[in-house]
Amino acid sequence: MSTTKAQASTNSHEETLAANTHEKDKKPSKMGFFKLLSIYYKQYWFRWLLLIIFVMLTAGITVALPKLTNIVMTELQTGLLARTSLTDPAMPWMTLIYWAIGFAGSFIVSGIFLYLQNWVGGSISRKIEIDIRLKVLNKLIDLDMNYYHDKKMGDILTRLISDTQILGDQAYQVPQNFLNAFFTFFGAIAIMFTLDNRILQYTIDSSGQIIPQIDENGNYVFKDGTGTVAELSGIILGVSFGILLLTAFCFTFIRRLMYKQRQVVSNVNGDVNDRLNAIRLIKSSGTSQYEKERFTDIHKNYYKVSMQAIRAQSLLIAFVITTLTSMNTIALIVGIVFVNQQKLDPTVMLSISMSINSLIFPIIQVVRLLGNLAQASTSSMRVADIFEQTSKIDVHEDRQGLSDISGNIVFENVYFKYDNDDEKEPYILENFNFKFTQGKSYAFVGETGVGKSTIAKLLLRYYDPSKGTIYVNNDKNLKEINLKSYLDHVGYVEQEPQLLYGTFYDNIGYGAMNVSKADIEVAAKKAELYDFISSLPEGFDTVLGERGFILSGGQKQRLVIARMFLRNPEILILDEATSALDNIVEKEIQVELDKLMKGRTTIVIAHRLSTIKNVDQILVLEKGKGVCQTGTFEELKKVDGRFKKLYEAGLMN
Numbered sequence: 001m002s003t004t005k006a007q008a009s010t011n012s013h014e015e016t017l018a019a020n021t022h023e024k025d026k027k028p029s030k031m032g033f034f035k036l037l038s039i040y041y042k043q044y045w046f047r048w049l050l051l052i053i054f055v056m057l058t059a060g061i062t063v064a065l066p067k068l069t070n071i072v073m074t075e076l077q078t079g080l081l082a083r084t085s086l087t088d089p090a091m092p093w094m095t096l097i098y099w100a101i102g103f104a105g106s107f108i109v110s111g112i113f114l115y116l117q118n119w120v121g122g123s124i125s126r127k128i129e130i131d132i133r134l135k136v137l138n139k140l141i142d143l144d145m146n147y148y149h150d151k152k153m154g155d156i157l158t159r160l161i162s163d164t165q166i167l168g169d170q171a172y173q174v175p176q177n178f179l180n181a182f183f184t185f186f187g188a189i190a191i192m193f194t195l196d197n198r199i200l201q202y203t204i205d206s207s208g209q210i211i212p213q214i215d216e217n218g219n220y221v222f223k224d225g226t227g228t229v230a231e232l233s234g235i236i237l238g239v240s241f242g243i244l245l246l247t248a249f250c251f252t253f254i255r256r257l258m259y260k261q262r263q264v265v266s267n268v269n270g271d272v273n274d275r276l277n278a279i280r281l282i283k284s285s286g287t288s289q290y291e292k293e294r295f296t297d298i299h300k301n302y303y304k305v306s307m308q309a310i311r312a313q314s315l316l317i318a319f320v321i322t323t324l325t326s327m328n329t330i331a332l333i334v335g336i337v338f339v340n341q342q343k344l345d346p347t348v349m350l351s352i353s354m355s356i357n358s359l360i361f362p363i364i365q366v367v368r369l370l371g372n373l374a375q376a377s378t379s380s381m382r383v384a385d386i387f388e389q390t391s392k393i394d395v396h397e398d399r400q401g402l403s404d405i406s407g408n409i410v411f412e413n414v415y416f417k418y419d420n421d422d423e424k425e426p427y428i429l430e431n432f433n434f435k436f437t438q439g440k441s442y443a444f445v446g447e448t449g450v451g452k453s454t455i456a457k458l459l460l461r462y463y464d465p466s467k468g469t470i471y472v473n474n475d476k477n478l479k480e481i482n483l484k485s486y487l488d489h490v491g492y493v494e495q496e497p498q499l500l501y502g503t504f505y506d507n508i509g510y511g512a513m514n515v516s517k518a519d520i521e522v523a524a525k526k527a528e529l530y531d532f533i534s535s536l537p538e539g540f541d542t543v544l545g546e547r548g549f550i551l552s553g554g555q556k557q558r559l560v561i562a563r564m565f566l567r568n569p570e571i572l573i574l575d576e577a578t579s580a581l582d583n584i585v586e587k588e589i590q591v592e593l594d595k596l597m598k599g600r601t602t603i604v605i606a607h608r609l610s611t612i613k614n615v616d617q618i619l620v621l622e623k624g625k626g627v628c629q630t631g632t633f634e635e636l637k638k639v640d641g642r643f644k645k646l647y648e649a650g651l652m653n
C-alpha cells in the first residue's frame with residue numbers, strides 16, 4: 001500500500017471510529033452507577049451490612065493507634081519524670097509487654113477484619129457481575145431483530161463481558177473504599193482532636209538553670225494545650241478538604257475522558273471481532289497485510305484517546321499525593337513553631353504524624369477510586385443503554401401455548417416496511433393477502449430485493465406487520481399467541497446455516513427437547529450425514545468450530561436438515577436453503593429437503609427455479625405490485641409473464 005493510500009486509510013479508520021464514538025456520544029443513557037446498582041444494594045443488604053461493620057471495625061483500629069500511642073507517650077513522659085534513679089525504666093517492663101501485646105493483638109484483629117471485608121465484598125462483586133450479565137443477556141435475547149441491524153457484535157460483547165465485570169468489581173470497591181476513607185478520615189480527625197497535650201511548664205532556678213516547674217504539693221506543673229492540637233488538626237482538615245474538593249471537581253472532567261476511551265475500546269473490539277469473523281474473506285482477498293496495518297491504525301487512535309485520560313488522571317494523582325505527603329512536613333513545621341511557643345508537647349507530634357498518615361492513605365485511595373468510578377459510571381451508562389431498549393415484539397410467555405399446528409396460515413391485508421416511523425419509506429409488502437393451506441408447499445420467486453425473505457421473517461415473527469394480520473391455525477393472530485409454542489412447530493433453514501461451537505450431538509439436537517443420542521443418529525441418517533460423521537475419529541462427539549469450520553457447505557445444510565428431521569416441525573421455511581451450493585450438491589440436498597417437506601406446510605424462498613419444481617403453488621412477486629402470478633411450475637412456465645421471463649432468463653439452473 002502506498003504511503004498516501006495508507007495515510008488515507010488511516011484517516012478514514014480514525015474518522016469512522018471517531019464518527020462511531022460521536023454517534024454513540026449523542027445520546028448515552030443518563031443512568032448513573034449507583035442508580036443502576038441500587039437494586040443490588042437492596043437485594044444483598046445483609047452482606048452490605050456485614051461489609052459496613054467490617055470496614056468500620058478495621059478503620060476504627062487504624063484510627064485508634066495514634067490515640068494509643070498518645071497514651072503510651074504520656075505514660076512514658078510521666079514515668080520519665082517520676083524516676084528516682086537514672087537506672088529506673090521510664091516504663092516498667094511488664095507495662096511495656098502489655099502494650100506490645102495490645103498493639104500486636106490490634107494488628108491481628110485488624111488483619112482478620114480486612115480479610116473478612118474483602119471476602120464479603122468479593123462475593124458481592126461476583127454476584128452483582130453475574131446478575132447484571134444475565135440481565136443483559138436476557139435483554140439481548142429478548143430484543144427485536146431491529147436492535148442488531150446497526151450494531152457491531154464486538155461492541156455488544158464488550159458491554160456484555162467487560163462492562164459488566166467492571167460494574168461487578170466497582171460495585172464493591174467503590175463503596176468499600178469510600179466507606180473506609182470516610183471512617184478513617186473523620187475518625188483520624190476526631191482522634192486528633194482528643195489527643196492529650198500536657199505541656200510541662202519550666203522555670204529558672206536560682207542558679208539560672210531551666211528546670212521543670214513543681215507546685216506546692218511537689219507535682220510537676222502541666223498546662224493543658226488541647227486548643228493547640230485542635231488548631232493543628234483544623235489546619236490539616238482544611239488542607240485535606242481543599243484537596244478533596246479539587247478532586248471532586250476534576251472528576252467530571254476525567255469521567256468524560258473515560259467515557260470517550262471506553263467508546264473507543266468498544267469500537268475497536270467491535271471492529272476486530274467483525275474482521276475476524278470475516279477471516280475467510282481476508283484470506284481469499286489477499287488483504288492480510290492491509291488488515292494488519294488497519295488494526296495498527298485503529299489502535300493508534302485508541303492509544304491517543306487513552307492517553308488523554310491517563311494524562312489527566314496522572315496529573316491529579318501526582319498533585320494529590322505530593323500535597324498530601326507534604327502535609328506531614330507542614331504539620332512538623334507548624335508543630336515546631338507551637339513547641340517554640342510552648343503550646344505543644346513534642347511527644348504529641350508523633351501521634352499527629354501517625355493520624356496524618358492514616359488519613360493520607362484513604363484520600364489517595366479516593367482519588368484513585370474516582371478514576372475507577374469514572375470508568376464504572378461509563379460502564380453503567382453503556383449497560384443501561386441496553387436495559388433501556390424496548391422490545392416491540394411481545395412474545396406472550398404467560399399465555400397458553402399452541403399444542404399443534406392444525407390449520408392454515410393466512411395473510412390478511414398485510415402491509416410491511418422495516419421502519420414504520422419513516423413515512424417516506426415505501427412498503428415492501430402492500431396489501432398482501434394469501435392463504436397457505438396446511439400440508440401444502442409454496443414457493444416465492446421474484447427479483448432480488450422484492451421482499452421474499454421478508455415474508456420468512458414475518459412468519460418467524462422477527463417483525464410484526466405494519467398493518468394487517470397474519471393468522472396461524474386458521475384464526476389465531478400470530479401477534480397474540482405464545483410465540484415459543486408456535487416456534488416449536490416451525491423449522492427454518494437458511495442459506496448460511498447457523499452452527500454452534502459444540503459436538504454434532506449438540507448441533508443436531510439444538511432446539512429439540514428430550515431427545516436421545518439414538519434419535520439424533522436417526523435424524524443424521526435421514527439427512528444422509530450419518531456415514532460422514534461416523535467416519536470421523538470422534539464421530540458424533542467431534543467438536544465443530546464456532547461456525548462449523550470443518551464442514552463443507554453441503555454438510556452444513558445436511559446438518560440443519562437433520563436438525564429439522566429431529567424437531568419434526570409442522571411448518572417449514574426454507575430461505576434459499578440451497579442457493580450457496582453447487583448444482584450437484586444442490587440436487588443431493590434437494591432430495592433430502594423433498595423428504596423433509598412431505599406433509600408439512602412449506603414455504604420456500606427460492607432463487608433457482610430448479611429447487612421449486614415440485615411445490616404445490618408458486619407465488620411470483622414483482623416490485624411495487626406484490627404477487628403478480630400464482631400457479632404450479634408447469635402452468636407458470638407456459639403462460640406469458642414474469643415467471644416465464646425468469647425461466648427463460650436461465651434461472652432454472
Ligand SMILES: Nc1ncnc2c1ncn2[C@@H]1O[C@H](COP(=O)(O)OP(=O)(O)OP(=O)(O)O)[C@@H](O)[C@H]1O
Pocket residue numbers: 149418419428446447448449450451452453454455
Ligand atoms: N433489516 C432491514 N432493514 C431495512 N431494510 C431491509 C432489511 N432487510 C431487508 N431490507 C430491505 O427490504 C427489501 C426486501 O428485502 P428481502 O431480503 O426480503 O428481499 P429478497 O426478495 O429476499 O431479496 P434476495 O433475493 O436478494 O434475498 C430490500 O430492499 C432490502 O434492502
